[in-house]
Amino acid sequence: MRKLLNTLYVTTPESYLTREGENVIVRVENEERFRIPIHNLEGIVCFGYMGASPHLMRLCSDNNVGLSFLTPSGKFLARVNGRVRGNVLLRRTQYRRADCCDASLEIAKSFIIGKIVNCRTVLGRGARDHGAVIDCDRVRTVDALLIENLLKIEGCDSADTLRGIEGNCAKFYFITLDELILKQKDDFYLIERNRRPPLDNMNALLSFLYTLLAHDVESALETVGLDPYVGFFHTDRPGRASLALDMMEELRPFLADRLALNLVNMKQVSAGDFLKKENGGVILTENGRKAVIGAWQKRKQDTITHPYLNEKISIGLLPYVQAMLMARFLRGDIDGYPPYFMN
Amino acid sequence: MRNVRYPDDELLALSGIQHICFCPRQWALIHVERQWEENLRTAEGHLIHQRVDDPFFTESRGDIVISRAFPLVSHTLGLYGVADVVEYIRSGDGISLPGHEGLWTMRPVEYKRGKPKTDERDEVQLCAQAICLEEMFGVRVGRGDFYYNEIRRRVPLSLSAELRERVRSLSEEMHDLFKKGVTPPADVSRKCNLCSLQNICMPKLTKKTLSVGKYVRKHVKEACSKDV
Numbered sequence: 001m002r003k004l005l006n007t008l009y010v011t012t013p014e015s016y017l018t019r020e021g022e023n024v025i026v027r028v029e030n031e032e033r034f035r036i037p038i039h040n041l042e043g044i045v046c047f048g049y050m051g052a053s054p055h056l057m058r059l060c061s062d063n064n065v066g067l068s069f070l071t072p073s074g075k076f077l078a079r080v081n082g083r084v085r086g087n088v089l090l091r092r093t094q095y096r097r098a099d100c101c102d103a104s105l106e107i108a109k110s111f112i113i114g115k116i117v118n119c120r121t122v123l124g125r126g127a128r129d130h131g132a133v134i135d136c137d138r139v140r141t142v143d144a145l146l147i148e149n150l151l152k153i154e155g156c157d158s159a160d161t162l163r164g165i166e167g168n169c170a171k172f173y174f175i176t177l178d179e180l181i182l183k184q185k186d187d188f189y190l191i192e193r194n195r196r197p198p199l200d201n202m203n204a205l206l207s208f209l210y211t212l213l214a215h216d217v218e219s220a221l222e223t224v225g226l227d228p229y230v231g232f233f234h235t236d237r238p239g240r241a242s243l244a245l246d247m248m249e250e251l252r253p254f255l256a257d258r259l260a261l262n263l264v265n266m267k268q269v270s271a272g273d274f275l276k277k278e279n280g281g282v283i284l285t286e287n288g289r290k291a292v293i294g295a296w297q298k299r300k301q302d303t304i305t306h307p308y309l310n311e312k313i314s315i316g317l318l319p320y321v322q323a324m325l326m327a328r329f330l331r332g333d334i335d336g337y338p339p340y341f342m343n
Numbered sequence: 344m345r346n347v348r349y350p351d352d353e354l355l356a357l358s359g360i361q362h363i364c365f366c367p368r369q370w371a372l373i374h375v376e377r378q379w380e381e382n383l384r385t386a387e388g389h390l391i392h393q394r395v396d397d398p399f400f401t402e403s404r405g406d407i408v409i410s411r412a413f414p415l416v417s418h419t420l421g422l423y424g425v426a427d428v429v430e431y432i433r434s435g436d437g438i439s440l441p442g443h444e445g446l447w448t449m450r451p452v453e454y455k456r457g458k459p460k461t462d463e464r465d466e467v468q469l470c471a472q473a474i475c476l477e478e479m480f481g482v483r484v485g486r487g488d489f490y491y492n493e494i495r496r497r498v499p500l501s502l503s504a505e506l507r508e509r510v511r512s513l514s515e516e517m518h519d520l521f522k523k524g525v526t527p528p529a530d531v532s533r534k535c536n537l538c539s540l541q542n543i544c545m546p547k548l549t550k551k552t553l554s555v556g557k558y559v560r561k562h563v564k565e566a567c568s569k570d571v
Contacts, residue, residue: 087376089524113559117566124569147567154563224543225377308558309545324545329555331376331526333548336555341562 007043007216007300007316008036009293011286013072017044017052019059038063042316043219045212047072047289052080066219074208074289079218087225093330094243098230101159107246107337108233109153112166114250114339116150119173121342122253126180126261134179142176145169162233166249173253180261187271188264197281201274204282205263205292209256210248212296213319217251218244220319224327247322254342255318259299268295308338349421355517357415357424360471361464363513369540370517371526378543406433408443413451415475420514426472428452430488438482449476451487458493463506465489467513470506 010017010026015033018025024041026034038059043066046052052067057080060067069077097103120143127139149165156162170193178190181202188202198204218241221228231242233249263269273288284292300316313321322340329337356374363370372378413429416422431440431447440447451472455465473484489498520527529535529546538544 087378090376110555110559113563117562120566150563150567154560307562308553308555309548324543327376328545328548333526333528333545334555336559338555338558341566 006036006041007045007297008041009297010044010046010048011290011293013048014050015046015048016050017046017056019053019056022059024056024059038065041065043067043215045070045215047074049077064223066215066222068215068218070211072286074211074284076211076214079215081222087331090225090327090331091227094226094230097330098232098236104232105157105159105162108159108162109156110337110339111233111246111249112162113150113153114341115166115253116146116153116169118250118253118340118342119169120146120150122258122261123173123176123180130180130182133182139176139179142172145172159233166233177257177261182265183267184264184270187274197277197279197283199280199282201271201282202260202264204274204284205260205269206256208284208289208292209260209296210252212293213248213251213256214241214244216316217247217319217323220323221247221326223320224323226323226327226330247319247326250339251318251322254340255299255315259295263292263295304343307341307343347421348418349518350418353518354416354418354421354423355514355521357417357420357422357471357475358468359517360422360510360513361468363517364464364467366530366534366538367516367520367527368529368544368546369538371520372540372543374517375521375524375526376543378540407431408440408447415472415479417471417475417478419478420471420474420511421518422471422475422514424472424475426451426475427454429476438480449480449482449484451476451484452490452497453487454490454492456492458491459489459498463509466500466506467510469500470502470510471514473502474507474510 008024012026012028012033014028016027018027020035022038023035024038024044025032041063044060045068047070049069049071051069057067059065060080067080069079071077097107123139123143123146127134127136127143146169149169152165153162156165174190174193181188181190188205189200190202191200193206194200194203195207198207218228221243226243228241228244230236231244231246234240234242234245236242269288269291273285273291274282275285276282300314302315303312304315304318305312306318306321308325309321318340325334326337328334359370359374362373408431410429410431411427413426415424415426428451430450430452431443432450433445434448435446437446437448439445451469453465453469453472459465469487469489473487476482476484485502487500487502489500490496491498529544529548531546535541535544535546
């Protein structure tokens with residue numbers, strides 16, 4: 001399996017990115033603060049408005065390095081894409097499948113099966129590890145509901161039904177995650193999932209992690225030559241990276257939700273890392289973002305065995321591996337899209 | 344298929360003949376799927392080529408004129424590419440060369456990393472280059488040279504009828520796969536460990552006995568049989 005390279009997160013808002021030969025240079029007030037060869041990078045995520053030189057953008061696009069810009073508080077601004085890469089035949093197949101309701105539904109089922117199975121694993125592990133201190137009955141009730149819905153998926157015959165199943169599961173799963181918050185319960189709770197803007201610390205933390213995951217998944221899809229904007233479960237909407245959202249479904253519980261719980265339970269983030277803005281929205285402070293990014297980076301280095309490939313890979317490669325499996329399926333190497341099931 | 348003349352928009356990259364000779368799937372991953380991963384080997388290759396890839400650089404050493412980064416095309420093979428070096432050698436017959444007196448024969452020279460390889464990858468590439476020169480200039484090219492970086496020596500290659508035949512059949516295979524737009528399954532072997540595209544290819548994947556349908560059902564069943 002390929003080596004996981006680093007993602008460079010530039011968190012100082014005044015940073016400007018330039019290029020020197022094969023190196024990425026980070027400048028603050030015209031002073032060089034950091035340099036790294038492009039060959040060591042997988043992606044660059046920049047929190048700030050200063051931007052980057054076109055020359056650097058070219059360097060990123062030539063080397064398949066995803067480059068995203070977010071506001072200092074972590075809201076998505078833009079992604080820089082170079083020339084469209086990859087196989088036009090692959091993208092054509094992707095579009096044709098996306099145009100066909102039946103074919104889309106089959107792929108969408110894989111995403112949602114992956115998601116619900118992984119949601120169960122997150123809940124199940126929490127219940128097993130902390131059975132003494134949480135309301136196990138509540139978790140079991142929701143778990144039974146997830147199983148019931150999971151078994152409906154295979155025979156489900158319309159996208160709307162599938163969306164209903166997914167929405168139902170997501171809602172109950174989220175409020176039950178609240179049971180798995182064991183520390184700092186006054187500051188971190190999940191009554192519902194809200195996003196625009198996130199209204200409490202936990203929702204702000206999840207939103208931020210999902211943004212990081214979205215960057216990685218979108219980059220991975222582009223790397224293998226798929227169009228992140230044409231999905232099979234999420235419908236086309238201008239400006240919405242539907243396929244990236246599709247693929248995130250199965251990865252959210254494993255990569256983001258569990259990390260959010262750990263950060264709170266291990267007290268790696270606390271109430272002081274969050275700000276309530278005048279509009280009621282909650283965002284992470286710069287220190288809070290640094291703590292979350294640090295944990296995210298560390299998590300990516302951990303190794304797992306991929307259940308379909310039976311190969312050891314770094315967690316950070318999961319988006320790439322799943323994108324690759326999607327491409328291989330669309331090009332006829334395998335008979336379906338195998339979602340990632342966490343162990 | 345013989346005596347076909349491929350039009351301009353059906354030409355394929357000549358460099359691909361090395362890939363298809365090594366493994367048809369590798370060729371398809373690069374030229375059909377457009378996936379390419381630099382690894383140490385390809386990066387090293389670039390470094391050696393930097394010296395020779397200067398199209399404005401011709402040297403003349405009396406009886407030899409050297410032209411670098413020489414563009415090539417063959418409409419019978421349907422291939423286009425660039426030779427590292429083409430040498431014009433002063434001789435009794437051949438073609439005339441603008442700005443030089445006398446007659447000249449031509450010889451492609453290909454720079455290579457490492458030592459002479461045991462397979463025919465390099466040979467078919469050099470031979471394809473020679474066929475391009477023959478077609479473009481109406482000359483006969485009987486020999487090409489490799490310059491191997493590791494041993495810092497030239498190794499001559501005589502372009503036999505068998506080798507030319509092999510080049511023709513490989514180029515036909517390329518055009519056939521390209522037309523169909525298919526990426527053939529992997530033929531897993533020890534060669535896979537030498538391949539820079541191993542991560543993209545996932546050679547074992549195309550040999551998988553476990554169907555995705557079964558894999559998904561197995562995990563759903565396991566999930567439902569476990570209690571929280």
